[in-house]
Each structure stands twice: as C-alpha cells, then as structure tokens.
Amino acid sequence: MSELRDLYQEVILDHVKRPRNSGALAGASHRADGDNPLCGDKVTIFLSIEDGRITDVRFQGRGCAISLASASLMTEAIKGKTEAEVRAMFERFHTGLTARDEDDAANALADLDKLAVFGGVREFPVRVKCATLPWHTLVAALDRATQPVKTE
Amino acid sequence: MSALQTVTASRSLDVARIRADFPILSRRVHGKRLVFLDSAASAQKPQAVIDAERHFYEAEYANVHRGVYWLSQRATDAYEAAREKVRRLLNARETREIVFVRGATEAINLVAQSYGRTFLSAGDEVLITHMEHHANIVPWQMLRDEKGTVLKVAPIDDAGELDLDAFARLIGPRTKLIAVTHVANALGTVLPVQAVTRLAKTYGIPVLIDGCQAVPHQAVDVQALDCDFYVFSGHKLYGPTGIGVLYGKAALLAAMPPWQGGGDMIRSVTFEKTEYNELPWKFEAGTPHFAGAVGLGAAIAYVQSIGYDAIATHESELLAYAMRELSKINSLRIIGQPRRRSGVVSFDLGGVHPHDIGTILDHDGICVRAGHHCAQPTMDRFGVAATVRASFAIYNDRDDVDALVAGLSTVREVFRL
Numbered sequence: 001m002s003e004l005r006d007l008y009q010e011v012i013l014d015h016v017k018r019p020r021n022s023g024a025l026a027g028a029s030h031r032a033d034g035d036n037p038l039c040g041d042k043v044t045i046f047l048s049i050e051d052g053r054i055t056d057v058r059f060q061g062r063g064c065a066i067s068l069a070s071a072s073l074m075t076e077a078i079k080g081k082t083e084a085e086v087r088a089m090f091e092r093f094h095t096g097l098t099a100r101d102e103d104d105a106a107n108a109l110a111d112l113d114k115l116a117v118f119g120g121v122r123e124f125p126v127r128v129k130c131a132t133l134p135w136h137t138l139v140a141a142l143d144r145a146t147q148p149v150k151t152e
Numbered sequence: 153m154s155a156l157q158t159v160t161a162s163r164s165l166d167v168a169r170i171r172a173d174f175p176i177l178s179r180r181v182h183g184k185r186l187v188f189l190d191s192a193a194s195a196q197k198p199q200a201v202i203d204a205e206r207h208f209y210e211a212e213y214a215n216v217h218r219g220v221y222w223l224s225q226r227a228t229d230a231y232e233a234a235r236e237k238v239r240r241l242l243n244a245r246e247t248r249e250i251v252f253v254r255g256a257t258e259a260i261n262l263v264a265q266s267y268g269r270t271f272l273s274a275g276d277e278v279l280i281t282h283m284e285h286h287a288n289i290v291p292w293q294m295l296r297d298e299k300g301t302v303l304k305v306a307p308i309d310d311a312g313e314l315d316l317d318a319f320a321r322l323i324g325p326r327t328k329l330i331a332v333t334h335v336a337n338a339l340g341t342v343l344p345v346q347a348v349t350r351l352a353k354t355y356g357i358p359v360l361i362d363g364c365q366a367v368p369h370q371a372v373d374v375q376a377l378d379c380d381f382y383v384f385s386g387h388k389l390y391g392p393t394g395i396g397v398l399y400g401k402a403a404l405l406a407a408m409p410p411w412q413g414g415g416d417m418i419r420s421v422t423f424e425k426t427e428y429n430e431l432p433w434k435f436e437a438g439t440p441h442f443a444g445a446v447g448l449g450a451a452i453a454y455v456q457s458i459g460y461d462a463i464a465t466h467e468s469e470l471l472a473y474a475m476r477e478l479s480k481i482n483s484l485r486i487i488g489q490p491r492r493r494s495g496v497v498s499f500d501l502g503g504v505h506p507h508d509i510g511t512i513l514d515h516d517g518i519c520v521r522a523g524h525h526c527a528q529p530t531m532d533r534f535g536v537a538a539t540v541r542a543s544f545a546i547y548n549d550r551d552d553v554d555a556l557v558a559g560l561s562t563v564r565e566v567f568r569l
Contacts, residue, residue: 004515008508008566039507040524040537062537064505065567124511 006120007127012069019068021075025058030144034137036129041067045137053082064130070118071134077115083142089115090135097121097128165462167549173198173454174547184517187555192337192365192496192543193521195390197451204450205392208443216442217416217433231442234449235432241452242382242399243373248431249405252445255396256364257287259383260331262398262435263360264291266411268329274300276328281319281343282308282533283336286526288362292331302326308533312339312488320351330359334366338527338541339488340496342366349378358404364388368545369467369494371460374399386444390545391451395444398435405431412437455546463546467495470544474553481560483569487534498525498539501560502569506538512566513540513559520556 025031025046035042041063048056057079059071078086089112096109097118109116121131171177174196179186188196208230214223216231238250253259268291272278278292282305292303304327306319314332323330330352335342345361352359358380363372367384374382381404386395400408410417410428414437419427428434455463474497478484483502501509510522521541524531531537542556563569 004512004562004566007511013567038523039505040531041507064507066508127507127511130507 003120003123007124008065009117009120011073011114011117012065015069015072016065019059019072021058021072021079022060023058024060025056028056028058030141032137032141032144034133034140036063036067036133039064039067039130041130041133043067043071043134043137045071045134045141047138047141049083049142052084054078054080054086059134061134063133064127066118066121066127066130067133070131073114073117074134074138077113078138086138087142090139093118093135094132097131165458165466165546167466167547170458171547171549173200175199175202177547181517181519182515185551185555187516187518187552187559189542189544189548189552189556190519190521191368191545191548192388192541194387194393195368195545196547197392198390198454200454201391201447201450205443205447208446213443215439227442230446230449231440234442234445237449237452238397238399241367241372241456242397243375244399245375246402249399249402251398251400251405251432251435252440252442253383253396253398253435254394254441255385255387256362256383257385257396259381259396259398260287260360260362261291262411263331263381263383263400264295266408266435267358267404268292268295268301269299270409271407272299272301272328275302275326277302277304277324277326279304279306279319279322279327279330281306281314281332283312283314283339283341283343283527283530284331284333285337285362285364286528288331288333288360289529301328305529308341308530312336312341312490312534314341314343316344316347316351319348323351323355323357327355327357330357331362332359333362333364334372335364335369335494336488336490336527336530337365337496338498338525338530338539339490340365340493340498341488341490342492342494345377345379353378365495368455369460370464380404386448386451389448389451390454391448392444395441395448397448402431405435408435410434410437414438416440458546466546467544470548470550470553471495471497473550474542474544474556477553477557478560481557482564484560487536487539495545496541496543498541500536500539501563502567504563504567504569506540508567509540509560509563512563513556516555516559516562518555518559 028046029049030047033044043061046058057075092108096105099105118131176196212226214227216228235250239247296303304322307315349359360381361379363384368389380401382399387393417437419429485500487498506522523538
C-alpha cells in the first residue's frame with residue numbers, strides 16, 4: 001500500500017478531482033494534441049506565448065489519474081516561464097522519473113517543487129508514459145508540431 | 153439425489169490438480185500469489201505443452217515435407233498428427249480443411265486477401281457485427297479500400313447482444329460474406345452463431361466465425377455450425393504463440409488462390425509456370441511453425457483430457473460467482489449484460505481509469521487487462537474509452553475472484569470511492 005500511496009499521492013488525487021487550467025484556451029498561439037493509443041489517453045495543450053514567455057496555458061484531455069494530474073500540475077508549473085526554462089524542466093522531470101540511480105532521480109526532482117510528487121512513478125515503469133504525455137505534447141506545441149505526438 | 157451428486161462430482165474439475173499442471177502459477181509476483189485473470193489475451197501453458205515442444209526440439213526435429221531421411225519423416229508425421237488433432241477438435245470433415253497459420257489474425261487476413269480479393273468486387277458487401285475484435289474489422293477495411301467493397305456493421309443493444317433482426321435486415325443481394333465472432337472478446341457475449349449461419353445459408357452467403365474466445369471454453373463442431381470458415385489462435389487455447397488455425401470447407405479452399413508464394417505451397421516450379429500444391433499445403437508457404445503445431449496438438453490433447461463438459465461447468469460456476477461478488481461492489485458497473493456470457497467480464501469502477509486499476513491490482517499480483525481490448529468500436533458503443541477486463545480459464549478458482557475483489561477494495565481506498 002505504501003508504494004501505491006507514493007504513486008497516488010494526495011496532491012495527484014486532488015488534481016484529478018479538480019484539474020487546474022482545464023478547458024480550451026481562446027486565442028492560443030500554440031497548441032498540440034497528444035495521445036497514448038494503447039490506453040486511450042488524450043491531451044491537448046494550448047499555450048499563449050508572448051516574447052518567448054508562456055503567459056497562459058490550458059489543457060483538455062481524458063486519461064488515467066497520472067496523466068491528468070501531470071497535465072494539471074504541469075500547467076501550474078510552467079505559467080510565466082520561458083520556453084527554455086520549461087524545456088529544462090521537462091528534462092529534469094524525465095530524469096526524475098526514469099534515472100536508474102535513485103539519487104540522480106531525487107536530485108532532478110528536488111528543484112521541481114510540486115512536480116516531485118511524481119517521483120513514485122519511477123517504481124512503475126509502464127506508467128512513465130502517462131506522466132510524460134502532457135510534457136511531450138507541450139514540447140510539440142512549442143515546436144508547433146502539426147502531427148499528434150505519441151508516447152508509445 | 154446421490155446419483156445426481158455423483159454425476160456432478162465426476163464431471164467437476166479438480167482445480168488444484170489443474171493448477172499444478174501450470175508451472176507459472178506457482179511463481180510469485182511482487183511477493184504475492186500470481187492471480188492470472190488475463191487468459192482471454194493469452195492463456196498460460198500446461199507442462200504437457202511445454203514438454204511436447206521441448207521433446208520435439210530435442211528428439212524429433214527436422215524440417216517437414218522435405219527430407220527423405222527418417223528424422224524429417226518423424227517431424228512431418230508429428231506435424232500432420234497435430235493437424236488431425238485440430239480436425240477432431242473442430243469436427244471438420246477432412247484434415248485438408250485445416251490450414252495452419254500464425255493465429256486468428258493471419259487466418260482472417262488470408263480469407264480477406266485470397267477469398268475476398270478473388271470473389272468480391274466493388275459494391276459487394278461484407279457484414280460484421282459491432283462487437284468484433286480489430287482483427288475481424290481491419291482486414292475487411294483493407295479489402296474495401298482496395299476493391300471498393302462495402303463494410304456493413306450489425307448493431308448491438310445495450311446489453312451487448314447482437315440485434316439479430318437488424319442483422320437479418322442488413323443482409324441484401326450484395327452481401328457476399330458474413331464474418332462474426334463466436335464470443336465477443338471485450339464483453340463475453342456468446343453470439344447466436346447457429347442462427348447466423350442458418351440465416352446466411354438461406355441466402356447462400358459464406359460465413360466466417362472468429363472462434364478465438366470460444367474454443368478455450370466450449371466444444372465447437374464446424375459441421376453442425378455449418379460455417380464456411382472458422383478461425384482460432386493456439387495461444388489462447390493453452391498452446392504456443394505463433395500458431396493458429398484456419399478451417400475452411402474444402403470446396404471453398406480449393407477454389408481460393410494461394411495468398412503467399414514460396415516453398416511447400418508448390419508442386420512444381422519453372423520460370424514459366426508454377427503448379428500449386430494440394431490443400432492444405434497450398435496455403436502454407438515457407439517452413440511452417442510445425443513445432444508450434446506440435447505444441448498446439450499437445451494443448452488440444454490436454455484440454456480434451458479434462459473435457460469440455462467439465463470445463464464449461466467449472467467456468468460457468470466461477471463466472472457466476474465472479475459476477476455475484478463484483479456486483480456487490482459499490483460504484484462497479486459491469487459493461488454488457490448478455491444472456492449468455494463466456495469467459496470474460498468487463499467493468500468500470502467509479503470512473504477510475506482502467507490503467508490506474510490495473511496498476512493497483514498488479515501490485516497485489518493480479519493480472520487483468522486494462523484498455524480497449526482491441527475492440528475500440530465496442531468501447532465506443534458503450535461510451536467508454538477503456539474497461540478493466542477479468543477473464544477466466546480452467547486454472548482459475550474462487551481464490552482468484554476473492555483476490556480480485558480485495559484488490560478492487562484497495563482501488564476504492566486509494567481513490568477514496
């Protein structure tokens with residue numbers, strides 16, 4: 001149960017129940033769709049970017065608790081950040097969920113504030129793609145990708 | 153009363169003994185007893201199958217239909233003996249009506265590519281149902297895209313039953329092939345395939361039945377069904393992966409062109425002209441997976457040694473118990489309430505995503521399928537993206553159901569349902 005509680009932390013369950021920044025964003029300057037066809041998880045990320053800085057972000061989607069909470073927490077974390085900053089955040093987030101070495105993973109997550117709640121995902125390798133789907137989709141939006149991204 | 157009890161007892165199956173036949177069931181997962189409830193995806197293997205394949209490789213292996221030497225003849229005999237076992241399993245009239253393929257998917261593709269491309273033309277219709285596995289949808293779409301045929305889909309009702317009247321109304325002068333599943337893999341619905349073939353026969357339309365989810369649970373008699381094609385995968389019948397069966401009526405198979413060319417499917421080859429081999433080898437180009445066929449033969453023998461009557465009694469009792477116990481769980485909704493159900497139960501639990509449920513159950517050593525079960529149109533019909541599916545086999549018992557129910561209460565605890 002404790003490992004499960006590490007995965008499904010209160011913060012995650014709270015964001016599943018009350019997703020932040022959910023819905024379409026009118027006048028978004030960037031958007032991208034992402035999906036995990038195997039799970040049926042789908043997410044759309046909308047961004048307003050002014051002078052290289054994310055001034056607003058919204059997401060729409062359906063999926064498992066991990067992917068929904070990840071999208072919700074991500075939108076909170078990236079608002080006001082520059083493109084370069086959020087790309088660096090994703091790199092640390094990814095390391096935090098996948099690094100072989102436990103200390104490397106913990107260090108990567110340490111300065112990600114609330115996003116550290118996803119540290120438990122590392123113990124469930126098949127769920128990493130759920131947590132990273134919104135981030136991959138975010139990067140696709142930044143790159144103005146026209147093809148939907150998949151994390152499978 | 154006592155006589156009845158004796159009959160019941162003699163027909164019932166000793167699950168503990170059967171569990172002992174499956175080595176994997178004694179392993180532990182995350183420190184817990186393995187609770188395997190995903191046999192509809194692929195069944196575990198009894199020692200008899202593992203031994204048969206191992207013995208074949210250790211003692212009887214050489215390529216088939218080629219060598220003049222003793223060992224090659226032994227291998228060929230073993231391969232053809234497996235074909236005879238399949239014939240008897242399905243009660244096919246002739247052994248040459250049994251074609252070995254990689255699995256049901258390949259079997260359906262074979263029929264679509266060989267029969268479909270030869271005998272169907274633009275405007276002709278293939279009729280399927282709304283609860284097919286993708287393997288009985290996509291090959292017909294590929295045929296449609298190439299030949300301009302039309303794919304018609306018979307609706308299902310809220311209980312997950314085929315609407316037989318609507319099905320009958322969809323049969324028209326351009327219907328040239330009917331392809332239906334015997335048991336729906338996502339819902340467990342047992343389809344009225346006998347009524348389907350009877351209906352089809354009145355119009356002279358060939359019928360293909362996808363028997364993947366039926367063969368592990370019930371006796372199948374293709375002559376009684378009077379179907380034209382019947383397909384199944386060996387790995388769902390406790391056999392090896394990579395081996396499956398296409399049954400086809402000899403007259404139909406004989407009229408169909410081969411769909412792959414190569415060795416074994418020919419009688420003679422010159423650069424000008426190739427003469428094809430007889431049935432069934434005409435459809436078995438290249439070195440076939442004969443070791444897999446030998447394993448499948450052992451799986452069939454194993455299943456028959458238990459007997460379909462005992463299997464059906466055990467599984468229907470277990471399924472009823474599972475339905476009863478699952479129904480007691482608050483906020484659990486079973487998807488589909490067919491009158492006749494076999495092998496599987498799909499459900500939703502309080503809107504929690506099936507992958508979250510799958511992860512939590514896995515933590516307790518419980519293997520269930522979470523997802524769309526390769527039947528997305530079925531999921532769409534019930535307005536869900538995915539479900540949790542528990543499926544049952546000869547080696548499952550009430551402890552497995554109890555473990556599932558306990559695991560689901562952990563889900564409710566984690567998600568505060």
